[in-house]
Amino acid sequence: xxxxxxxxxxxxxxxxDRFFQDLCATAHIQNHxxxxxxxxxxxxxxxxxxxxxxxxxxFRETPNGAESVIDILPSGHVFGETALFENGVYPYSxxxxxxxxxxxxxxxxxxxxxxxxxxxxxxxxxxxxxxQRKQDxxxxxxxxxxxxxxxxxxxxxxxxxxxxxxxxxxxxxxKTLVASRLGMKPETFSRALGKLKKSxxxxxxxxxxxxxxxxxxxxxxxxxxxxxFPCRSFSRSTSLDTHR
Amino acid sequence: xxxxxxxxxxxxxxxxDRFFQDLCATAHIQNHxxxxxxxxxxxxxxxxxxxxxxxxxxFRETPNGAESVIDILPSGHVFGETALFENGVYPYSxxxxxxxxxxxxxxxxxxxxxxxxxxxxxxxxxxxxxxQRKQDxxxxxxxxxxxxxxxxxxxxxxxxxxxxxxxxxxxxxxKTLVASRLGMKPETFSRALGKLKKSxxxxxxxxxxxxxxxxxxxxxxxxxxxxxFPCRSFSRSTSLDTHR
DNA sequence: CGAGGGTTTGAAGTGCATCAAATAGTGTGG
DNA sequence: CCACACTATTTGATGCACTTCAAACCCTCG
Numbered sequence: 001x002x003x004x005x006x007x008x009x010x011x012x013x014x015x016x017d018r019f020f021q022d023l024c025a026t027a028h029i030q031n032h033x034x035x036x037x038x039x040x041x042x043x044x045x046x047x048x049x050x051x052x053x054x055x056x057x058x059f060r061e062t063p064n065g066a067e068s069v070i071d072i073l074p075s076g077h078v079f080g081e082t083a084l085f086e087n088g089v090y091p092y093s094x095x096x097x098x099x100x101x102x103x104x105x106x107x108x109x110x111x112x113x114x115x116x117x118x119x120x121x122x123x124x125x126x127x128x129x130x131x132q133r134k135q136d137x138x139x140x141x142x143x144x145x146x147x148x149x150x151x152x153x154x155x156x157x158x159x160x161x162x163x164x165x166x167x168x169x170x171x172x173x174x175k176t177l178v179a180s181r182l183g184m185k186p187e188t189f190s191r192a193l194g195k196l197k198k199s200x201x202x203x204x205x206x207x208x209x210x211x212x213x214x215x216x217x218x219x220x221x222x223x224x225x226x227x228x229f230p231c232r233s234f235s236r237s238t239s240l241d242t243h244r
Numbered sequence: 245x246x247x248x249x250x251x252x253x254x255x256x257x258x259x260x261d262r263f264f265q266d267l268c269a270t271a272h273i274q275n276h277x278x279x280x281x282x283x284x285x286x287x288x289x290x291x292x293x294x295x296x297x298x299x300x301x302x303f304r305e306t307p308n309g310a311e312s313v314i315d316i317l318p319s320g321h322v323f324g325e326t327a328l329f330e331n332g333v334y335p336y337s338x339x340x341x342x343x344x345x346x347x348x349x350x351x352x353x354x355x356x357x358x359x360x361x362x363x364x365x366x367x368x369x370x371x372x373x374x375x376q377r378k379q380d381x382x383x384x385x386x387x388x389x390x391x392x393x394x395x396x397x398x399x400x401x402x403x404x405x406x407x408x409x410x411x412x413x414x415x416x417x418x419k420t421l422v423a424s425r426l427g428m429k430p431e432t433f434s435r436a437l438g439k440l441k442k443s444x445x446x447x448x449x450x451x452x453x454x455x456x457x458x459x460x461x462x463x464x465x466x467x468x469x470x471x472x473f474p475c476r477s478f479s480r481s482t483s484l485d486t487h488r
Numbered sequence: 489c490g491a492g493g494g495t496t497t498g499a500a501g502t503g504c505a506t507c508a509a510a511t512a513g514t515g516t517g518g
Numbered sequence: 519c520c521a522c523a524c525t526a527t528t529t530g531a532t533g534c535a536c537t538t539c540a541a542a543c544c545c546t547c548g
Contacts, residue, residue: 041470060380060384060470061470062388062467062468062469062470063467064467064468066388066468068383068384068388068470070380070383082373082376082377084373085369085370085373086377091377091380092380114366114369115362116362118359118360118362118365121362121365121366121369122358122359122365124369125329125358125365125369125372126329128369128372128373128376129326129328129329129330129372130329131376132326132372132375132376132379133326133330133335135376135379135380135383136304136314136335136336136379138383139314139379139382139383139386139427140304140312142383142386142387142427143312143386143427144306144310144312146503146504147503147504174526174527175526176526183383183386183387184504184505185504185505185506186526186527186528187504187505187506187528187529188503188504188505189527190527190528190529191504191528191529192503192504194528206512206513206527223306223307223308224306224308224310225306226285226304226305226306226312390535390536391535418493418494418495419494419495420494420495428536428537429536429537429538430494430495431495431496431497431536431537431538432535432536432537433495434495434496434497435496435497435536436535436536438496450495450545489548490547490548491546491547491548492545492546492547493544493545493546494543494544494545494546495542495543495544495545496541496543496544497541497542497543498539498540498541498542499538499539499540500537500538500539501536501537501539502535502536502537503534503535503536503537504533504534504535504536505532505533505534505535506531506532506533506534507530507531507532507533508529508530508531508532509528509529509530509531510527510528510529510530511526511527511528511529512525512526512527513524513525513527514523514524514525514526515522515523515524515525516521516522516523516524517520517521517522517523518519518520518521518522
C-alpha cells in the first residue's frame with residue numbers, strides 16, 4: 001500500500017520490511033481541507049503523521065488567543081512523533097493550511113521499534129539534531145535579520161538547490177501565513193516585500209515571484225547570517241535528504 | 245576519578261560502568277578563566293564537554309561581527325556532543341563567561357557507545373526532544389513577550405521549583421550577558437528591568453534581586469505564554485532531571 | 489586613588505505593530 | 519459570463535518598543 005512513501009522518508013531509511021508492514025497495518029490515509037485541525041497541543045497522543053501532499057502548520061496558542069507558529073511543513077514531513085518523548089502528549093497543535101493528504105500511523109508501533117532497532121534510533125537522532133540546528137538558525141534569523149531580509153532568505157529557500165540561475169518561484173501558501181511563519185504581521189510582510197523588490201530587483205505577481213539575479217538577493221538577505229550563502233537550512237521545512 | 249559527575253548526568257543515566265571507564269580514560273579536567281574560547285563554530289570536533297562548575301556561552305558570529313547567543317549553560321550541562329550528527333564539526337562556538345571547570349571527553353568513545361548502547365541512545369533522544377521543546381518555547385517568547393516580560397520569565401526560572409514563597413536571587417552572570425541571552429541590548433535590558441520593577445514590586449541591588457510576590461511577577465511575565473505558569477522550560481539551561 | 493569595564497540615563501532615530509480603509513482576487517449563484 | 523460576497527492583500531496614518539549614539543555614573547580591584 002503506502003509502503004513506498006514511508007520507505008522514502010529519511011527517518012525510516014534502511015529500516016526492515018517487517019517494520020514497514022507493522023506500520024502500514026495501522027495506517028490511515030485521509031484527505032483534509034484547509035482549516036482542519038489534526039492535533040491539539042497537550043492532547044494525549046496515540047498517532048503520528050506523515051504528509052503525502054499539502055501543507056501543515058504547527059503552532060501553539062496562548063490563553064489570550066495569540067498564536068505562535070512553530071513551522072509550516074510540506075509533503076514528505078513527519079509530525080507528532082515527538083509526543084513519544086513528551087510524556088505522550090502533543091507538544092503543539094497542527095492545522096491543514098493547504099488541502100492535504102495525510103497518513104496517520106501508530107505511535108506505539110514506532111515506540112516499540114525504537115526500543116530495539118538501532119538504525120531507526122540513529123536516524124531519529126540525526127533527524128532531531130538537524131532540527132535543532134534549524135531552530136538555532138531560526139532564532140538567529142529573528143534576532144539579526146530585519147523583515148525584508150527574512151523574506152529574502154525565505155525566497156532563497158524556495159528556489160531549491162540550483163541557485164546560480166534566474167528563478168521563477170511560487171509561494172506555496174498565503175502571504176499572511178508566510179508572514180506568521182517569519183514572525184511578522186501581514187502588513188509588515190507586504191511592505192517589507194515591497195522594499196525587497198526595490199532593493200533586489202525581484203518581480204512580483206501575486207504568488208509568483210521572479211528572481212533574475214539570485215546573487216543580488218543573496219547579498220541582500222544573507223549578510224547578517226552566520227552561515228555562508230546557500231544556508232539552505234531553513235527551519236524544519238527543508239529537505240532532509242541532503243543530510244549525509 | 246570524575247566518574248561521579250558523569251554518572252549523575254541525565255544523558256548518561258543507567259549506562260554501564262564499562263562505558264564510564266572508557267570515557268574517563270579519555271577525560272581531561274581544566275580550569276578556565278572568563279573569556280576563554282573553548283570551541284569554534286565549524287571547527288572539526290574530536291571532543292565534547294561537561295561543565296563541572298561555571299558558565300559557558302554558546303554562540304555564533306556573522307561575517308560582520310554580530311553575534312547570536314544560542315544559550316548560556318551552567319554546571320551539569322553537556323555541549324559539543326551534537327558535532328556527531330553535524331558531519332563532525334561544531335555547530336557553534338563556546339566561550340567561558342564565568343570562571344569554569346570543564347571536563348573534556350572523547351567524541352569517538354561516545355559515538356562508539358551510541359552504536360550499541362540503546363539506553364544511551366534513548367537518553368540522548370529524550371535529551372534532544374527536550375531541547376527541541378525549549379527552542380520552540382524560546383522562539384515563542386521572543387515573538388510574543390516584550391523585553392520586560394522576558395526578563396520576568398528569566399527571573400522566574402532562576403527561582404527554581406519552589407515558587408510559592410518570596411525569593412532572593414542572584415544573577416549568575418553579567419547583565420549585559422543576560423541581555424544578549426534574552427535577545428536585547430544592554431540599554432534595553434536596563435530600562436526594561438526598571439519597568440519590571442515598577443510593575444511587579446521586585447527589588448534590585450546590583451546582581452541581587454528580591455521577589456516578594458512571586459504571583460505578581462508571574463501574572464506579569466507569563467500572560468503571553470502558551471504554557472501554564474511554572475513553564476520552567478527555559479532554553480537549554482534548565483535542569484534536565486525533572487524529565488521523567 | 490585611579491583605571492577600566494559594567495551599567496545606567498538621555499535624546500533621537502528606526503522598524504515594526506496597530507487601526508482603519510481601500511483595493512485586488514477568488515469563488516459562487518444566477 | 520457577470521455581479522456579489524467574502525477573503526486576501528495593500529496602503530496610509532500614527533504609535534510604541536527597541537536600538538543607537540553619547541555621556542555620565544558606579545563598582546571593583548590593583
